[in-house]
Amino acid sequence: MDLRRWNVKHVRMTLDGAAAFVPFARDVAEIRAQVGSQAIEALLESARADIGADIPALPAELYLEYQRTGRREGYEDAQRARRNMLYRLTLTEWLEQSGEFVAAAENLLWARLEETNWAWPAHARTLDFPDRPTVDLAAAMSGLDLAEADYLLGDKLSPQLRARIRSETNRRTIAPFLERNDHWWLHTTPAKQVNNWTAVCVAGVVGAACYFETDLDRLAEIITRGLHSLADYLDTFDSQGGSSEGPDYWSYGFGNYVVLAHLLAERTGGQIDLLDLPIVREIAQFPVRTVLTQGVWASFSDSDSNPSFHPGLLSYLAKNLDLPALTELGTRNDFGVQMFNQFVWPLRQYAWPLPDKSVAFGGTPHDWFADMGWMISRLDPADPKSLRLAIKGGHNDEMHNQNDVGSLIVVQGGKVVLTDPGRGRYSKAYFGPERYANIMTSSRGHSVPVVNGFEQAEGAERAAKVLVHSNGADRDELALDMAAAYPAKAGLRQLQRSVSFDRHAPGGRIALSDSFSFANGGGIFNRCW
Structure with missing residues (x-):
């Protein structure tokens, strides 16, 4: 389709002719049985506490805090608290069918209808x-x-x-x-x-x-x-x-x-x-x-x-x-x-509760996302403490982009020993023109080189080219041409990052090598770890 x-x-x-729209059961007996009495009692206790609680205020001054300071948590946290109260009251009434929680739910519903903006301050910017x-x-x-x-x-x-x-x-x-x-x-x-x-x-x-x-x-x-x-x-x-x-x-x-x-x-x-x-x-x-x-x-x-x-x-x-x-x-x-x-x-x-399973899926030996240039290798998927590797190529204009072409993650003993920083603190600056001054999003915060003092630059043209990708029972390999990720002022003629994941070595082994040359014959090449 x-x-x-x-x-x-x-x-x-x-x-035309579609049956009545009933996305969720009107008879909740089966749902209650699946969820269990302990969870129902805990929800009931929380919802009863919500009945007498004050509804968190969402004044204009709090909404405009993002515009004035760049801070978004104040309004979002109060809004989220308000919503969670409504969710608990609504779910409890649906499951209990007692009428006890309707008045409090109505008060919260009216409060939500009276909010000047439903959009978050970080998105609407003003009222x-x-x-x-x-x-x-x-x-x-x-x-x-x-x-x-x-x-x-x-x-x-x-x-x-x-x-x-x-x-x-x-x-x-x-x-x-x-x-x-x-x-x-x-x-x-x-x-x-x-x-x-x-x-x-x-x-x-x-x-x-x-x-x-x-x-x-x-x-x-x-x-x-x-x-x-x-x-x-x-x-x-x-x-x-x-x-x-x-x-x-x-x-x-x-x-x-x-x-x-x-x-x-x-x-x-x-x-x-x-x-x-x-x-x-x-x-x-x-x-x-x-x-x-x-x-x-x-x-x-x-x-x-x-x-x-x-x-x-x-x-x-x-x-x-x-x-x-x-x-x-x-x-x-x-x-x-x-x-x-x-x-x-x-x-x-x-x-739709999850079945209660003690099994823990550990992946497969190898996964490859060709269009994104992501390779993930695992020594023994059944052993959560065994060696694992993730490395990406890609480019520097991706969704929720970070300047991270060539970044890698290593896990050993069930713990991350070489990390990619992931999400930074969301603020006005984090999504503004200063985004790549942030250590979490700049290439300086990733396990990629700094060349002649220059970090990677943003843009779809700042991309890796996959030169080699192979996988087998004993060995996975990935080679990336990364030179285009850096600005011309870095003076690179060539930069190739090669990573191999050797399953044959005792305990597994990851080998990384960067080969590079400069257009003018010399320069400074620093790795960030």
Whole structure:
């Protein structure tokens, strides 16, 4: 299924005659049995504490803190606390059906509707005009949050509140998505490639429309626009399903793609199936192919070495794509509903809990992402303490880019002994013109050379060329031509990095060599470790 082949007429036809939209069970007895009494009791205790708690304030002064100082945590943390309270109250009422938590949930829902901006300060930069809301990650997630809370609580909510939820979700997310073309994340252009934002924003807006939109002609337009946008998102992946954003953003971006896949399948009677694409099965295996050892993943770009994979996401993909290794990555069900960015994850963790497995998948001996130039080698996948290597080529204009052509990670004894720094502290400067002054994003913070005092430069042309890649039972090799990653002032004529992973040597052995020459005969070549 090519997502770009869908048009409004075809989507409209799928909506005709589709069964009632019931994405989650009305009868929660089976869910309660799967989750278990201990988790239910813990959720019940937390939700009862939320009933009497103050709703965190989100004043304009706090929103504008980012604009004035570059700090984003103040507003985001208070907003997240507010949302987590609502998630707990809504889930508890859905599972308990007692009526005890409805009034407190209504208070929080009204508070969310009264927020001046749903977009985060780092994205909107200042307070929105009422007629031109910013549709960012947080705004799109808010629309779907409210739609799913409305679905779970249903007629327990007042009709005035339910009408206001629909009106505000349309004004702030659905209508701007359908009527405006100024969303940078909507499509890839010569000036900008889409990334995880596309999946998150499309899932939020189109997902909310699946719940709320009763005009099937309009809903068909919304879905079609979303499908064409998601086609651009899928184009960001390597042919082996890899993402230069790393495993962390796989969980976030592709996770939301899967959220929408479920909702669209339910809304269209299975006629639109976003999982029924060969590349999607490859993408779904990315965390399996990038695990270095138990609890440690390749941390290239702005990805952490120990990312959080949502249990419900892994469970749903494992079941629907027959990928049992996704349930063996060490992720466990955590029903605490703490520090989630959106309601979809705690809801789906309860609806789709992971099976309790003690198996820990350790990868395969070798994984290779040809389009990105990533090689991952493991001495003995069954032994988590054995030697592991990850190295990347790529270029310096990737999604969540760091200037890191040639960076490598080494794991021994279950611990990272040579690291790629991964994510830095997100701030105004981190995503601004000063980005590559930051040690976390500059090549000086990576295990790559400094040449005549010059670091690598940013840009798609600052790329590695793969000269050699081979793998076998005893040995993996990768050779990269890295000279183009450096500015002309560095004076390089040639720079080749060669890495071999020798499984035949006792305990395994990694050998690295850099061969280089200067255009003017001499210079200073320093490695950073």
